[in-house]
Amino acid sequence: MTLGPITSQELARLRQAMFLGLARQPLAVPEQLQSLLAVAPDKEPALAVLALTGQRQRFERPAVEQSADGIPEAARHLHADQRPIIPEPARRLLLRLANGAEKSLADMVVRAAVRRIAHAGFRLHPFDLPRLIGHIKGDARCLGLAERAYLSLADASGSADAPSLLHAEISAESWTEFPKGHRVAFLRQERRRDPAAARALLEGAFKAETAAVRADLLTALDVGLGPDDLPFLEGLSADRSESVRNLAVRLAASVPGTPAYAARLAEVARCFERKDTPVSGIMKRVGLARSTPIRFTAPKHPSAAQRHAALESLFQGLSVREIAAAAALPVDEVVAALPASEEAVLTALSDRAVRDGDDEAVLWLIAHRLSHIDAGRFSAAPLLQWLADSLPGPVSAGFGETLLGSAQAALERCKEATTPAAMKDDGTLVWTATLLPPELLGAFQQAITGLLPGTTRSARDFADLALALDTLQPPQR
Numbered sequence: 057m058t059l060g061p062i063t064s065q066e067l068a069r070l071r072q073a074m075f076l077g078l079a080r081q082p083l084a085v086p087e088q089l090q091s092l093l094a095v096a097p098d099k100e101p102a103l104a105v106l107a108l109t110g111q112r113q114r115f116e117r118p119a120v121e122q123s124a125d126g127i128p129e130a131a132r133h134l135h136a137d138q139r140p141i142i143p144e145p146a147r148r149l150l151l152r153l154a155n156g157a158e159k160s161l162a163d164m165v166v167r168a169a170v171r172r173i174a175h176a177g178f179r180l181h182p183f184d185l186p187r188l189i190g191h192i193k194g195d196a197r198c199l200g201l202a203e204r205a206y207l208s209l210a211d212a213s214g215s216a217d218a219p220s221l222l223h224a225e226i227s228a229e230s231w232t233e234f235p236k237g238h239r240v241a242f243l244r245q246e247r248r249r250d251p252a253a254a255r256a257l258l259e260g261a262f263k264a265e266t267a268a269v270r271a272d273l274l275t276a277l278d279v280g281l282g283p284d285d286l287p288f289l290e291g292l293s294a295d296r297s298e299s300v301r302n303l304a305v306r307l308a309a310s311v312p313g314t315p316a317y318a319a320r321l322a323e324v325a326r327c328f329e330r331k332d333t334p335v336s337g338i339m340k341r342v343g344l345a346r347s348t349p350i351r352f353t354a355p356k357h358p359s360a361a362q363r364h365a366a367l368e369s370l371f372q373g374l375s376v377r378e379i380a381a382a383a384a385l386p387v388d389e390v391v392a393a394l395p396a397s398e399e400a401v402l403t404a405l406s407d408r409a410v411r412d413g414d415d416e417a418v419l420w421l422i423a424h425r426l427s428h429i430d431a432g433r434f435s436a437a438p439l440l441q442w443l444a445d446s447l448p449g450p451v452s453a454g455f456g457e458t459l460l461g462s463a464q465a466a467l468e469r470c471k472e473a474t475t476p477a478a479m480k481d482d483g484t485l486v487w488t489a490t491l492l493p494p495e496l497l498g499a500f501q502q503a504i505t506g507l508l509p510g511t512t513r514s515a516r517d518f519a520d521l522a523l524a525l526d527t528l529q530p531p532q533r
Contacts, residue, residue, distance in 0.1 A: 141179060330349070
């Protein structure tokens with residue numbers, strides 16, 4: 057006879073011992089199992105305990121926290137979300153978009169649509185959460201209180217962190233109890249507001265996290281990175297995770313004002329030069345010629361792979377504004393000099409602009425990259441998808457005109473297509489729709505009128521949803 061059920065804490069200790077290895081953490085047999093093991097002394101205790109605890113877990117039912125009247129607490133929080141439910145006409149358009157989106161694009165398209173809905177001040181209908189939650193659960197920007205409460209209700213594992221989904225708002229007091237994606241986004245937001253206070257929050261919770269979570273949380277320090285962060289970063293040289301140590305070294309090398317950073321910035325600035333020829337110099341002096349365009353010259357390397365890796369390391373964490381200031385050159389001319397073939401450089405500069413929330417620099421870089429895409433050979437879809445996922449909302453009307461112009465090549469390609477595969481939207485049209493402001497969506501819908509319905513279905517559905525949201529009255533707060 058056993059003395060009682062094995063507690064969840066005892067099961068957790070047994071699992072940890074098995075995962076770490078008994079050489080690192082000796083097996084502590086619960087008192088309730090010792091009498092069973094004594095019946096078969098010739099059996100290996102570790103294997104017997106593993107078999108018995110496995111059988112115990114087969115019959116373990118997840119416990120849902122309930123109030124006195126039997127209603128799960130998560131269900132109460134689902135209906136406590138103060139945002140109004142999306143109106144029925146827009147709801148039908150959302151479901152039509154989700155049902156018709158290309159399978160490979162569905163997650164990103166639905167996430168973009170839900171972010172538009174949240175930006176408009178609404179939340180999803182509770183009845184639609186089972187259908188849509190699989191698409192959006194990986195994006196913290198899509199998960200308000202109602203969506204997080206539903207995830208808690210649907211969590212069949214009964215994991216201990218389920219209650220962490222039920223806070224109405226993330227704050228300095230509750231941020232450690234939120235899912236990882238929310239926590240990283242919160243730290244980045246706080247770093248923009250007060251870098252020192254955000255770093256203090258991270259330091260207070262850092263040691264209690266797993267290696268993977270520590271690394272993800274540490275990436276938030278790249279926002280507002282400064283000399284005051286160096287003691288914390290240097291202290292991570294003894295962290296037990298190699299990925300955390302490497303990330304800390306990279307961040308320390310990106311701190312503005314340090315000798316390493318200054319040397320790297322100076323080396324990057326030397327890549328941009330304005331070289332005048334004797335003739336151009338004479339012409340400029342007499343007022344008959346404009347300044348010679350800036351040229352980009354990268355350091356030489358033996359192979360293309362080495363060149364790519366070196367440029368990625370060289371430009372990592374730098375902004376186009378810093379580079380222009382160091383080179384004493386106009387920012388727009390520095391952007392114009394960036395070679396379209398140097399993907400490592402363009403990606404590093406674009407990522408920094410997104411981290412800084414510098415939407416103007418993001419749009420400069422994207423417009424530059426779009427202008428150099430050979431539309432006959434390459435698709436703009438991956439670049440537009442990255443932009444749609446990176447920006448908090450639609451682009452400005454001015455940049456929207458640029459996007460409409462860049463979509464013309466995709467429109468012509470679809471019109472000339474003769475096979476079903478070629479007639480499909482590769483993502484260019486739907487990502488263009490997700491990025492355009494409402495005032496340009498009518499022109500976009502007109503531009504795609506001549507294409508087959510199957511080609512334009514997702515793009516048109518998204519445009520219809522965005523226009524429907526734009527006509528709704530802002531909800532009362």
